[in-house]
Amino acid sequence: MKSFYKKFSERFIEGLLMLSSSITTLTVILIVVFLFKEGLGVFEQKPVENGYIIAVNKANPLNEISSAQIKNIYDQKITHWNEIGGKPDSVFLFRMEDISNFYSEDQIGSNFENLPACLSRVIDSIPNIIAFFPEKYLAKDFKGKQLEVEKITFSQFFTGKEWFPTAQPAAQLGVLPLILGTLWVSLGAILLALPLGLAAAVYMSEIADDRIRRVMKPLIELLAGIPSVVYGFFGLVIIVPLIQKTFDLPVGETGLAGSIILGIMALPTIITISEDAMRNTPRAMKEASLALGASKWQTIYKVVVPYSISGISAGAILGIGRAIGETMAVLMVTGNAAVIPHTILAPVRTIPATIAAELGETSNGGLHYKALFALGCILFLITLFINLSVEYISNRKKHNQH
Amino acid sequence: MIDIKENKLARSKQRKQAIAFAIFRVLSYSIVAILFIILTFIIMKGVKVINWNFITQMPEEGMTKGGIYPAIIGTLCLVAGSMIFAFPIGVLAAIYMNEYVKDGIAKKIIKQMTNNLAGIPSIVFGLFGMSLFVNKLHFGDSILAGSLTLGLLALPVVIRTTEEALKAVDNTFRQASLGLGATKWQTTRRVVLPISFPNIITGLILAIGRVSGETAPILFTVAAYFLPKLPTSIFDQAMALPYHLYVISTSGTNIEESRPIAYGTAMVLIIIVLIANLLANGLRKYFGNKVKMN
């Protein structure tokens, strides 16, 4: 009986352990499911606010219109219908408030009871009109034509140069500026962090004596432990004003500020991983080099660095990953302008910062909400790619060393 | 005759080495300098603000005066909540991976997934926590939702450090225990865990340090801009230190006037991280010598 109990409890505990260890896998799967379920919803929803419609005159040959076209029409960048496949007439813009140019308040009625009929008549009477109004004011015998708004396509999403998720009448969801902003800031960060980080890694693993290393190592760990919001705060009160003054800019919140802060934050990752790799260089290999009359420095750059190059690149890649995924610090110092960056001295906006800044203002399940989840998907895929390439690099290394 | 004296070639090699090493030294020290600049700056500014009232009083006048008591309490709740969730699961998972499962596909998958989870940016955890805990499970913006989100983020940290701790235990201890007829679990519980305990605690401390400073995961799962009362249940929203620092330094009612509060908050966060790191390093050093019996 006792042995049965013992056996049973062993089994039970093993099951419990197995369950616990499956949680990470489960979480990753759930993250994928939730992220992509919401994120892919972007491509199934019309980019016009729910309950609103776009209408034209019946004579207009157009049946469909894209969100970019709507925006350009309302921004008066498109002024003639033939630019988007219609007749060569100029576009007549009609907004709800313009109704007062056509009908008096009495005619519309105190409770807007005649508004649908008025709208229908206006649209019917002007052949080159385009109108944007709430669906509830759509007359039963509407004499105009409702335009189908095209759903956002994959390529529009990824190549669109404008990110105005709350724009009226049509949301603009082009993530190109955000992707480029993220890469821009991360690239700057890695350009700053790589030389510094590698120098420190070489110094700690090959040059400094043990005493100095024992002091530096925990300091680097501390650098890794400082919360990103503190880095952001430091950047905000020190780096941002400094940049503004140095370059005489209207605002100091720039891509450069983001790169500097991210660079500092990526340092511990780069240092720790590449230092580890260099310390793993076999002593025999270093001794062989020295025994041939090479100086210590020659040994470092001709033997130690080539030998540990995969570890060093893993460190660099993970450093980039850290920079790409970082949210708060970037959000606080980059100024968050969703434009394609042309200089490091202008504000930029990254993917994580966009999610953090905008998610609070979205309605659950709306297009904007889904668009931010789609951004999350992009971020997830980038980091997954980074993880897998690091994995690939370190596996290849193991292979090489018989 | 051999030529082993200083010569032109040797001198040029030495000069190059001296220059290279000097550059590397300067660059390395500049990293340390950066760290010290950040720390001293925040501590110098923060120390003027921090006093007993600052940590025990509610914010006043649109968070330009008063203390940060509710943010401290909120962060404590979140740290406790996330650790209650992540620590046991993480330790059990590490035990399974290190003591039970054999090398093979299953172990590879679990390892890979844990790595992947560790690589996911914190904002994605925020998105996930919001859609699963807040919306799907209807926890709402709550300490529960925030703790679970942070717990998932801390899970890989706990698993990794625990695994390291278990790996450091010499195999002879296991063999001795199993040889005496103990079961696997008895061996783990009575032999392996006690020996690796200090290192496991080190992992816990590091995870606490990490969780207490995270902002992105709590943005949409729990954090409140301002609450006049302390939370009373796990379904309440809470303020939190990192989020507090974020809002009063970027979007408070009066950014300039709340600057001192921001410095104070930043310093409290730095102190938490400092203590966690010192404690972890101290423990590692203290017990490091004790465990190394092999």
Added chain:
Amino acid sequence: MYKIESKNVDFFYGTSQALKNINIAIMQNTVTALIGPSGCGKSTYLRLFNRMNDLIGNTKLTGQILIDGEDIYAKGVNVDSLRKNVGMVFQKPNPFPKTIFENVAYGLRVNGVTDKKLIEERVETSIKQVVLWDEVKDKLKKSAFELSGGQQQRLCIARALAIQPSVILMDEPTSALDPISTSKVEELIYELKSKYTIVIVTHNMQQAGRVSDTTAFFYMGELIEYDNTKTIFTNPKIERTQNYITGRFG
């Protein structure tokens, strides 16, 4: 005149003495074997000749080591230049993560040789010297890791030869090799003797007997006996040497 002389050499790791009053004189173009049980100090002693022990902190040497009459621990001696003249082959083959060609060219490059033709020439002669040329001449651009263990070790010897040292130190060069590779390396050592002075550490008694002209027996940091190999193996003067050689301890 002797090629290498060791006069009253004491060597310390921190406070513990690793070598006690070692006196040896080695003739040019001979092979000297250092034998003794592990931990006896023979490897430490070998590494004094190219100052490899300098890499370890907190060591101290008293006495003199002369090569061609020059004190290699004197002031003004450049360690890199010394090592250029005193080549070393290690226990395990340790080629660099480079091509076969670059492995052999390495010593030339780090010593400032830039003449492409000269480098190619030297690489070829060195590889030919270790009888590896026919095996690798078509894959000089391939990674050195692709060679077998025995080939790698011969490559490492070629690497040492390329910078034309006059002394070659070998630290148990065949301990990681199979019997066939071992005999190839031993033949090589015999060939190389005509051009170089070779000091070899080995724990393989037969090997010492086969390849060396003189043998030094070390025990607990002391030089117990130093004589012609033949004498040491057939008629040692000291009992402890005999005990070791006949395998009574080791």
